[in-house]
Amino acid sequence: MLTAIFIITTIICAKDWFKQTIFANAMMVYFARKGYPKPKTEDLEECATLALRIMLRRRRR
Numbered sequence: 001m002l003t004a005i006f007i008i009t010t011i012i013c014a015k016d017w018f019k020q021t022i023f024a025n026a027m028m029v030y031f032a033r034k035g036y037p038k039p040k041t042e043d044l045e046e047c048a049t050l051a052l053r054i055m056l057r058r059r060r061r
Contacts, residue, residue: 039047
């Protein structure tokens with residue numbers, strides 16, 4: 001029984017991970033085609049920190 005639950009949850013997580021990976025790659029291709037400059041490491045870290053704060057704030061409510 002636990003094996004079945006583990007397999008089902010793993011499949012659900014893998015599906016969502018795959019979907020998010022495709023979305024992220026599609027956004028990178030879109031930005032490259034539009035000629036947007038690549039973000040600097042500092043910008044990525046700042047945006048990742050901000051996104052994490054927003055995500056955590058939503059779950060606290």
